Every structure is written in structure tokens, then in C-alpha cells.
Amino acid sequence: MHRALLPFEFSEPASVEEAVALVDGGRARALAGGVDLVLKMRLRQETPERVVSLQKIAGLDHVRVDAHGGGALHIGALATLRQVEQSAAVTQGWPLLAEAIASIVSMQTKVMGTLVGNLCVGTPASDVAPALFALGARVKIAGVGDERDIAVEDFFLGPGVTAVRPHELVTEVVVPARPVGSAGRFLKLSKTADDIAKVNVAVSVAFSRGTCAHARIAIGSAAPTPVRAVAAEELLLREDWCPATAKAAAEAAARSVRPISDVRSTADYRAEMVKVLVRDALTQAADGAGVLDGHDGKEA
Amino acid sequence: MAKEIATFIVNGQGYEVIVEPHMLLIDVLRDSIGLVGTKYGCGAGDCGACTVLLEGKPVFACLTLAVTARDRSLTTIEGLADGAGLHPIQQAFVDAGAVQCGFCTPGMVLTTKALLDENPEPTRGEIKAFLAGNLCRCTGYVKIVEAVESAAGILRNGGAR
Amino acid sequence: MTNEPHSEFSSVGKSLARPDVAAKATGAARFSADIALPGMLIGRILTSPHAHARIVAIDTSRAKALPGVAAVITHADVPKRGFTRSVMAEGLPPFAYETENLDQYILSDKARYIGDWVAAVAAVDLYVAERALDLIEVEYEVLPAVFDPEDALAPGAPVVHKGWKDNVAGVIEHPFNRGDLDAALASSAHVAEFSGRNSRQKQAHMEPDAAIASWDDKGRLTVWSPSQNAHLAKKAMGRRVFDIGEGNVRWITPAVGGGFGARLSFGVEPVAAMLAKVTGRPVKVLVTREEDFNGWNSRTEQRQTIRVGVGEAGEITAIEQDVLSDSGAYFSHSGTISAVNMQSTLGVMRSPVVRGKALMVYTNNPTASGMRGYGNPEGSFILQQALDIAAEKCGMDPVDFRLKNARGPGEPSMWEPQAITTCALPECIRRGAVAIGWDQKWHGWGAGKEGRYRRGVGMSIMTHASGAGGFLLEHSTAVMKLDEDGTASLSVSPCEMGQGILGVLAQIAAEGAGLRYEDVRTVTGDTDVTLFDIGTHASRSTYAIGNAALDAARKVKAIVVERAARMLGVESEGLDVRDGRVFAVADSSVGVSVAEVAHAGIYEYGTDARHIMATGKHQSVMHCPNFQAGFAEIEVDVETGVIKVLKLVIAHDIGRAINPLTVEGCLEGGAAQGLGYALTEDLVIDKGTGKVVSDSFATYKMLSALDMPEVEVILVEEPDPTGPFGAKGVGETGITNVAPAIANALYDAAGVRVHSLPITPEKVLEALRAHGAGA
Numbered sequence A: 001m002h003r004a005l006l007p008f009e010f011s012e013p014a015s016v017e018e019a020v021a022l023v024d025g026g027r028a029r030a031l032a033g034g035v036d037l038v039l040k041m042r043l044r045q046e047t048p049e050r051v052v053s054l055q056k057i058a059g060l061d062h063v064r065v066d067a068h069g070g071g072a073l074h075i076g077a078l079a080t081l082r083q084v085e086q087s088a089a090v091t092q093g094w095p096l097l098a099e100a101i102a103s104i105v106s107m108q109t110k111v112m113g114t115l116v117g118n119l120c121v122g123t124p125a126s127d128v129a130p131a132l133f134a135l136g137a138r139v140k141i142a143g144v145g146d147e148r149d150i151a152v153e154d155f156f157l158g159p160g161v162t163a164v165r166p167h168e169l170v171t172e173v174v175v176p177a178r179p180v181g182s183a184g185r186f187l188k189l190s191k192t193a194d195d196i197a198k199v200n201v202a203v204s205v206a207f208s209r210g211t212c213a214h215a216r217i218a219i220g221s222a223a224p225t226p227v228r229a230v231a232a233e234e235l236l237l238r239e240d241w242c243p244a245t246a247k248a249a250a251e252a253a254a255r256s257v258r259p260i261s262d263v264r265s266t267a268d269y270r271a272e273m274v275k276v277l278v279r280d281a282l283t284q285a286a287d288g289a290g291v292l293d294g295h296d297g298k299e300a
Numbered sequence B: 001m002a003k004e005i006a007t008f009i010v011n012g013q014g015y016e017v018i019v020e021p022h023m024l025l026i027d028v029l030r031d032s033i034g035l036v037g038t039k040y041g042c043g044a045g046d047c048g049a050c051t052v053l054l055e056g057k058p059v060f061a062c063l064t065l066a067v068t069a070r071d072r073s074l075t076t077i078e079g080l081a082d083g084a085g086l087h088p089i090q091q092a093f094v095d096a097g098a099v100q101c102g103f104c105t106p107g108m109v110l111t112t113k114a115l116l117d118e119n120p121e122p123t124r125g126e127i128k129a130f131l132a133g134n135l136c137r138c139t140g141y142v143k144i145v146e147a148v149e150s151a152a153g154i155l156r157n158g159g160a161r
Numbered sequence C: 001m002t003n004e005p006h007s008e009f010s011s012v013g014k015s016l017a018r019p020d021v022a023a024k025a026t027g028a029a030r031f032s033a034d035i036a037l038p039g040m041l042i043g044r045i046l047t048s049p050h051a052h053a054r055i056v057a058i059d060t061s062r063a064k065a066l067p068g069v070a071a072v073i074t075h076a077d078v079p080k081r082g083f084t085r086s087v088m089a090e091g092l093p094p095f096a097y098e099t100e101n102l103d104q105y106i107l108s109d110k111a112r113y114i115g116d117w118v119a120a121v122a123a124v125d126l127y128v129a130e131r132a133l134d135l136i137e138v139e140y141e142v143l144p145a146v147f148d149p150e151d152a153l154a155p156g157a158p159v160v161h162k163g164w165k166d167n168v169a170g171v172i173e174h175p176f177n178r179g180d181l182d183a184a185l186a187s188s189a190h191v192a193e194f195s196g197r198n199s200r201q202k203q204a205h206m207e208p209d210a211a212i213a214s215w216d217d218k219g220r221l222t223v224w225s226p227s228q229n230a231h232l233a234k235k236a237m238g239r240r241v242f243d244i245g246e247g248n249v250r251w252i253t254p255a256v257g258g259g260f261g262a263r264l265s266f267g268v269e270p271v272a273a274m275l276a277k278v279t280g281r282p283v284k285v286l287v288t289r290e291e292d293f294n295g296w297n298s299r300t301e302q303r304q305t306i307r308v309g310v311g312e313a314g315e316i317t318a319i320e321q322d323v324l325s326d327s328g329a330y331f332s333h334s335g336t337i338s339a340v341n342m343q344s345t346l347g348v349m350r351s352p353v354v355r356g357k358a359l360m361v362y363t364n365n366p367t368a369s370g371m372r373g374y375g376n377p378e379g380s381f382i383l384q385q386a387l388d389i390a391a392e393k394c395g396m397d398p399v400d401f402r403l404k405n406a407r408g409p410g411e412p413s414m415w416e417p418q419a420i421t422t423c424a425l426p427e428c429i430r431r432g433a434v435a436i437g438w439d440q441k442w443h444g445w446g447a448g449k450e451g452r453y454r455r456g457v458g459m460s461i462m463t464h465a466s467g468a469g470g471f472l473l474e475h476s477t478a479v480m481k482l483d484e485d486g487t488a489s490l491s492v493s494p495c496e497m498g499q500g501i502l503g504v505l506a507q508i509a510a511e512g513a514g515l516r517y518e519d520v521r522t523v524t525g526d527t528d529v530t531l532f533d534i535g536t537h538a539s540r541s542t543y544a545i546g547n548a549a550l551d552a553a554r555k556v557k558a559i560v561v562e563r564a565a566r567m568l569g570v571e572s573e574g575l576d577v578r579d580g581r582v583f584a585v586a587d588s589s590v591g592v593s594v595a596e597v598a599h600a601g602i603y604e605y606g607t608d609a610r611h612i613m614a615t616g617k618h619q620s621v622m623h624c625p626n627f628q629a630g631f632a633e634i635e636v637d638v639e640t641g642v643i644k645v646l647k648l649v650i651a652h653d654i655g656r657a658i659n660p661l662t663v664e665g666c667l668e669g670g671a672a673q674g675l676g677y678a679l680t681e682d683l684v685i686d687k688g689t690g691k692v693v694s695d696s697f698a699t700y701k702m703l704s705a706l707d708m709p710e711v712e713v714i715l716v717e718e719p720d721p722t723g724p725f726g727a728k729g730v731g732e733t734g735i736t737n738v739a740p741a742i743a744n745a746l747y748d749a750a751g752v753r754v755h756s757l758p759i760t761p762e763k764v765l766e767a768l769r770a771h772g773a774g775a
Helices: A016-022 A035-042 A081-086 A088-093 A095-102 A107-112 A115-120 A128-134 A230-238 A243-254 A267-288 B025-033 B088-096 B105-118 B124-130 B142-156 C021-026 C061-065 C126-135 C149-153 C181-186 C230-241 C269-279 C289-293 C334-346 C376-394 C398-405 C425-436 C501-513 C541-568 C594-602 C660-679 C738-750 C761-771
Strands: A009-011 A028-031 A050-053 A063-066 A072-076 A138-142 A147-151 A156-158 A169-175 A183-189 A199-208 A211-220 B004-010 B013-019 B051-054 B057-060 B073-075 C041-047 C053-059 C069-074 C117-123 C137-142 C168-173 C190-197 C210-215 C221-224 C249-252 C283-286 C301-310 C316-328 C353-362 C453-464 C475-482 C488-491 C520-523 C575-578 C581-584 C591-593 C613-619 C626-637 C643-653 C710-716
Touching (some): A016 A050, A028 A035, A088 A095, A107 B057, A115 A128, A115 A169, A128 A199, A199 A267, A243 A267, A267 C761, B051 B105, B088 C021, B105 C021, C053 C117, C061 C069, C061 C126, C181 C316, C190 C376, C210 C269, C230 C269, C301 C334, C334 C376, C376 C398, C376 C453, C398 C453, C475 C501, C488 C541, C501 C541, C626 C738, C660 C738
Parallel strands (some): B004 B073
Antiparallel strands (some): A063 A072, A138 A169, B004 B013, C069 C117, C190 C301, C210 C221, C581 C591
16 A cells, blocks of 8 residues: 555646547546546556646636537536536536536535546446436547547446547537426435445436426446436336336336445445435426426427 | 656745656645645545645645646645734634644635635535535534634624624 | 533633644644654555465565665564553553553564554655565465454364464453342343444544654654553553663654544554664654554444343343454454443443453454443443333333433442442433423334334433543643743643643643633643653543642642742731732732742742742542433434434533533534444455455545534533542543434334444345335
8 A cells, every 4th residue: 555656757738639649548547637546546556657637738628508509518528527516507507417516525526526537437436427328418539530429328338447448538528408398306325425326316307298208317336337227218208107107117227227235335225226216316307397287398 | 747846836935846747746745845734634535634725726635746736826724824823714713613633624724715715605504515525533513614604704704803 | 502601710611712723723733744853764564465374485675775765674673572552551450461462563474464564664755665665575375364253263263363272362251240140130020132233433533643753872762653642652662562661762742633542552653663773763654544444443343232131110130241342453452442341331320230241352354442432332332222122121211211220429330349429410311301302202112103204312321431540540640830920831641632631731720720721831742741641541631630730730829829928928828819810818909920929939039949830640549430311313214224313412411611612522523423433434344355445534434514413512510529620521422322322213213223333224224124114
């Protein structure tokens, strides 16, 4: 165990092009906020020979709504969690995302840590990921001379493993405009307020005449990656909304997870809590979307 | 870069320090510059004892590569009080009984500074949320929250008590 | 504010600002790791990756060859002198010290837990020291290991210590066992039984361990470290670790970032001393938080069963306590903690028949030790649930059952040969019950609550020592001297680790001598300056060191009065001293300042010069028990098992609150630790490998500011004639009642009991399932 880092080379490229030429995801690692990487380097879980700081690259710290792109939200690779959480565009347009970030309570982590960095850690316990899953976000990845764009669900490949290849960098997360009339809810169970989730759940739903017209359910900390509960979503879209539907969807969601036991919780408990949280989140989101008082779908 | 002489602007004063990429900001502050008020509690960003303000925002000095803080404005606990007296936040912590062992206090005070700079009239809930990244093992936070409320009132009043 | 200042006092009873806190708020306070000496090296320790392994060979040549490395040491370089990590044990009477196992060496030739110390390096800086650690090559012969104390008792289990026939580290019969247990239980109307275990709570002082050691040219050792009992540490270092005598050790205690019992043990001081000896230079040894979690201190896990017999009228007829303690790899505090558990647990209720027995067992887990409460939070978690079960069997309200059966004044205290002098427990129970709303919220046994969110209330009571008298050596000596300007230095040796003892002692001394609080300086933290003291533990400092300070202060006052009388040409009988002025009680216009008296004593040009000073002493076989009632109101979500604590009430029998603000802070902080102990804090050790899995604050979860519920602290003041201005101890106590009160509230809310700490949602849900309740 160590207190100090091992020596390494340090680069501060001024452009994404220069940066992607340097980073290889293994011996040369990208540094944004550093919250995760620096700790792992101290613990010798990462021993890169080169650290490539992205902090001097201009034009990556934006949180903006693109009026031309259908009102999508663009979050640059250097935008901090705190910046996103405090953005008026986010709190008004994508409150589910703000809610998920608010559940990360350490202010220093949010001031240092970037939203993109949070995804790039590749942890299934990310609080941001389920919200982005539920919101249908996409991830822009720059490579040498090209750029690709993938759905956030395809970004997570396994614990600590993402779709980012050597000589690639995530430059932006794009969150599409929220479906009209939709409401979301993020719920999380953790040992203490400042802990990582035992289980977290984000849902986004919209209704038309008492039936779900839009449903996305995402679950974190209950599988090797955050997962979408597609079967549960399909059930919601099929059935009339009522408490039993929410319960059935929650049961279906529990079948889409593969939790493990670890220092934070047990596999059994997590599986059980997926049911409770998904049902509760759906019920509360449905309330927010106005289905209970018959105001659903009015804007549609 | 390898070894270089870098400038750190700490509490308004420039310090020239030999740094290497693997050096952490906390070690540069404590060992190279000699400002030991910043405390090493966990080295993992879990306890907040090492909190300093980087351009006014609270960061973990234990997870900050020193090279990334070159030429940027840093505030440590030593830079809070103007002259020999206590800053109103420090005074409020003393008066409220919010300091026990004092090891978390520098980080707690600086995080409070960041909070009150951005939100001069926080609710109890907002105080607890903003300080939730700073662990205290002694107080149960009761008197810390009281101190922050009191400091907010004093600062809104122009520093008068 | 619970308490009005007592107008008859100038300092006592007032929430005066502590002398040490302003420097802590500005960052000026110096903790051990903040100190740098000229020529100082940085030391780091190599730890074992194996839970049980013989060290076959260590090759240090590559590490030694690294430029900047001054020394690399292994077991071959250290004295072959066994010691115990518990320096508190130095205060045991000789017959008891003999039962302490001296099983520890500075560095060992056999690793007994993951994290055990194998080698150490001193180098010019941290970076070089850690690179040198990486270059040390150790050949281990991995041995079978045992991680469960019950497994460790099984025939054929791996034996942790060489030359031992088994893993039984010790057996303690409770010294106050009496009566025929079997007969008493057989004839009782009801017998309540509860079994369970506590967790290995970490003290988790925010300041990681650090120690500096330096030897002078005459072979005298100076140590700087956060010790809770520097004078005993000095003895342990001078007599056990090295054979140099106490006089050749000077112990300096800088600011201490929390202790909670951890610093009653050696931290890294012996390694620092060894490295400094080998290199001839000052060495500062640093540790990481992960090493601390994998290391040498935690609450001791104790598995216990308690049986309580009750008669027809609800009177307790017998109590039996059985304790199995997991010592971990080394003995450390496991004997004393087991003994104190039984004293405090069996010492709170009246019972004609008592039977207690404790067994301490070695395993390949990290070394356990003592934490705040020192056995009491361990025992109370079991006893207080057994008492509720007994009350239910009798159909009695838990409040009434405890009021009926708790010991009171004149009855034996927890250290039975001594009687309780004062006891405000009934008042604590009554006021606490009102504060929690017991009569409105407790609906009787089997209230059959329904719905997803169920509320419940629970209570717990305890007694705790205000000092070590009867159990350990109980001795403090204080010195007070007056300077020419009428200010005073009070030389004392508690450990100021956050609890505010320096201010409290200055308040006591100021009041006792008739000085102003701001004119009394506490001088502490250097064994070359302070006189003997057993240090800060056993919630003793206010009571015991306070008595010593008061004794010194009163003697100073007497000298001042006597000399002032001569200066004023009056009889000394009619004089008093207050706020720095000597005056005639009959006519306060007749008087002289203490400063003038002090100055005249020193600048005396005849033959009567005197620098006014006095020593004061506290020595006692008594420990003045304090008492406390705790209450909790919770709401449990039966679908998630999550317990939300709505309110905690702690009503403490403080005797006299010398400084109400610091007493409140002590109890609030204790309550927070108690809440973590109850619900979230869990040192998780992998059962297959012995590795501590929760080795960071990210995995070992203490409460954050957002997790703290409302805590109402009630200070019940009934001055005890033996305490300074009537004060009793409080330091450890806030932690003890929280977990049992919450456990009893859980039963009230949902009809289930969880048998191990922490009471996690996972366990609650499992208990609800087993009970057939819940979702």
C-alpha cells in the first residue's frame, strides 16, 4: 500500500487530435478531473507511464442546449458534475439528470469530477449512467481522424470496461430533448447519504390516455454494467397503467439484473430492491407525468 | 514534462517549487511550501480533510496532481484569516463548539467558505448537503451545522456579530 | 441550552471557549505528521499480504542500494523483547499484568494477519521510502489460517502463536460472580435470553497514525506521537520495547486528531524508534488510511449470550453473561476489554445472582483493541435487548422495568467493592422518556403496527466509570504555579484529543484558585514537564485529573490567601479569592490582586521569597460511576428494511457540567459514533482470505452530515461529592445506548430483533421475512 504515486510522464495537449494520438487507454491514460485515476494510481490499480491531461483543451467544458439539433443537451468532456447539476438548462429540461447528480453528495467530487469521467470509470454503480440511459443519451467518441457516436447503453461493456478503444476519447454526451409530457424519477439505496449505490434506478415515462406511451427503465449496481430493463419497458407500453402494472414491470425488471454480493450489499437484497425501487420510481414518475389525475398526455 | 520549477499561487503569494508529475498537491503544499494546515486524512477523496479552494472551488488536494494546479489561485486554511484575527467562519466554529479534535476543521472551514460564497443564506439541508464530503469523527456535525448557520448570518451582516 | 450557568461560580458551569481550538481553526495547530525536524527521514512499513505465513527469507539488498535509503530493517534487527501493544496495560496491578500476553515484537518473523509488519524503511523522502519498500523481496511460507474465533477453538485449528498449544489467549471469570445461577434461573418466573455479536468498529480518528522518534547523543529517546497516555507509553517504550528505563524516554504529544481508544495502544512509535536508532537520525513514520484499516486497532468483536431471570413481581433474580472475544492476531486490549465489558454490563442492574465469563481467542484477523465505551457498547447491545425481552415476559413497560431493577445510591457500583455515591439515573430515565414522548409513542408489547413505514421507540440505560479506580492504577498529579503577573500555568497530562479537557481543567483550576479562566494556561504534552498521569481513558480526565487540578489550585489559593493576609495585615480566615483578586469577605473593598501577591512572592528582597506553586493529586480505588438513559424513535420501511432514525435522546448523569458546550459536543459526537455502530459501520473481513474488504472511508461507512438525525442531549446535574465541583465522567458514554435503543425500537416498530451489528437493511429484511411480516 502506498501514499505516493509512481513517476510518470505528463502531457497537456491543446487539442483533441493531439490527445487521441497520445492516449492508449493502458500505458497512457487520460486525466480530466482525476478523482478516479489519481486514486487508482496511488493504489497501484493503474500504473500508466504517461498521464494525458485534457484540462488544457479548449471547448470541452460546455453544458449547452443545441437549438438547431432538436433541443438536445450537449455536455462536454470537461464539464464537471457540479456544472451540470447547477445548469439551469439541466434542472429545467432534464431534472432527472440533476436528481441523479444530486445523489452524489460530495461537493469536492462534483467540483473536480466530470460527467464524462464518471461514465469512463465504467462502474456499474454510476449514478449518472441510469439517468442517461433513461434519457436516451448518446456518447460521442473521437478517434484518430474520426468520430463515432454510440448509445450510452452500448458504452458500458463490463466492470471498468467501456467502449472507448486505444487512441479514443469521449468528447461529449448528448441528451436528446425529453419526450413531451414525460416525467422521470431517480431512486437510490445506499448505506449512508455519501455512499455509492447498493442499487439505483432511473425511469422516464410518459402517458397517453392511461397507458404508457414512453417508458425507459435503467438500473445500476445490479449487474456488471448499468442495464436497461427492456422487458419491463415493453410490459409498460403494453398494459394499462395501474399499480399492478407497476408491480409487474418491477418484477420483469428484476429478471434483467444479475447482482452480486460485495462489501455494500448482498445479491439477494439487491435483486429484491430492484423490484421495490422500480415500482416506487414508476409510481412516482407516473404521478409526475399526471397519469393519476387524468392529465396525462394533454400536451401530446 | 519531467522535473520543473513551477509557480503556485497560494493565498495570494507566489511560491516557486520543484515539482514532478507524480507529486500531489497536498504534498507540495505541506512538504515543499510548508503549509501544513491542509490535512492528509485518507488520500482517497473520501474524508475532505485535505480540502483546499482552487479558484474558489473546493477540491481534494490529495487527488490533485500538483502540476495541474500550477499558476492557479489556491486558498488554504492559512489564507483565510486577514491578519492575526479569525475569519468570521473560523470564529463561528470556535464559538459554536464545532471544533473538537480539529483535524477535519481546516477542510470543513474551507468547504463552508465555498458554500457561503455561492449561497450566502443556505438552509440547514443545503449546509448538510454541501458538507457531506467532509467527514468529522468527533462532533456528530450538530455544532458544525450550527456554526455554519451562525457564520452565514455574520457574513450577511458584513462580518459584524 | 439545557443548563443555566451557576452564579456561585466564575468559570465552572460556563460554556467558555477552549484554549486549543482557535489554532485548530486556523491550521496553526501542529499534529504529529506536521512536524519536521532537521535531518529527519521518512519511514514506511512493509506489510504482509498473507494472513498467516512464516518469513523464510527477506532480501533487502536492492532496497538498501537505492540512493536516498538510510536503513532497511527486519525482524533480525529488532530486540527480541516481547511487549503488548496495549500501553494502557502498564496501569494494571502486577497480578493482572501477568495475564497480558507479551506477544508483540517491533517486527516479526511470522506474519499473523494481512497487514502485519514485516520490514521497515527510512529514506530521505516518502517517494524513495516507498520505492524501497517495493524493492524488498520476502519469501513467505504460507501457513493455514483461521479467521473465526469459534473455528479457532476447534481441535486441529491452525495455531496463531508459536509454542502455544491452542488459540485460547485467555479466560476471565467475572470477579464479582455470586450465587447459584442454575438454581436461580430454575426458580425464576421467566428467563429472557439474547445472543448476538457486535462489529469491529473502527476508531477512525481522522488523523492517521504518525510518529517521530529521535535519539540524542546520550542514548535518550524522544517520541512525538498521538498517545492517549504518554506516561504509560513512556514506560512501555523504556521498559518493554527497549531496555533503557523510563528516564531515557521523553514523550511529546502534539495535537491529537481523535483517539477513541486507539491511542491507548502503540501505533508506529516502536518502528520509528527502531529506525531512528539504526540511522542515528530523526525518523517520521507515516501510514496510509488503508494500512490503518488493515491494522492494529478496532473494537473487539465479541459474541455474547446473556440470560436474565425475573421473579413474579418483575424483579431480576439472576444475570448470566458469556463472552467470546476475537483478539485477532495479537492480544492487545482483548483481556481488559472483556473484563470491563462484564463489569459495566453486569454492573448496571441489581441482581442477587451474577455469573460472567469471557474467553479470548487468537485468530488471523487484524489485531483488535479497545474503542470508546470499552466493552460497554458491546455488552449493552446484548443486555439491553435481554432486559426488554424480560420486561415483555413480565408484561412490564421497559421504562418501569428498568426503574425497578437499576442499581441506585448505596448499592454496589460496577466495581462492586465500591458503593454508588450519587445516581441520577431515575431522573435521566424520566426526562429522557418525556423528551422522546414515550407515554404517547410506546403502545405496549405486541402493538401490532401495520403499513410499509412503521414507527417505534426504544430505550437503553447504562453505567460507566469516571476513572479507572479499582481496576487500574488510578493516579494523576497536577502542578499549578503562579507567574509574576498573576496568571497561572497548570501542568497536567491528559490527552487533548478533541474532547475539550484542557479548557475543562483550566476552568476547574481557575475556579479552585480564584483566578480568571483566561489567566490559566494549561501546559501539557511533554512527559519531561508534566508529572505522572495514567492518561485519558475510562472517561476519567474531568473527574480524576480534574480532582488533581483542583487539589493543586486550592493549595495555591491557600498560599495566596496566607501571603495576602500578611500583605494586608489581616487574618487569613476572612479572605477569599475570586477572579484574580483577594478580598475580605466582610468588606470587599479590602483586598489585593493575586498578581501583586504573586509578584511580591518572587521579587522578595528579604528572606521570604516564594514562587507560589503547588502539586495536586488524585488517587483513588473508586471510579465514581456515571449513568445515562438513551432513547430512540425510528421508522422502518418494511419493504426495504431501511431504518430511519427520527430522534435520539441522551440524558446523562453528569454530576456537574463544568463546560456544558463541551459536554454536549461529547455526547452528540458519541451519539453519532453510536449511530454508525448501530446501522452502518462494519469492518468487513473476507472469510476466505482474512483481507479487510472495507479498508477505506468509501467502504467503511461512517455517517455524513446528511445522515445525522436530531439529537437531544439532556444534562442531569446532581453533584457528586467526590468529583471536582461535583463533576462525573462523560467522554465515552454517548456511544453506548444508541445501538440497543435502536434495536429495541426496531422490535417495537416491526416485532423483530437483529442479532448482529450493524443492523443493516439486509438483516432487517431477512428478520422480517423470518418473522412472516413485511412486504
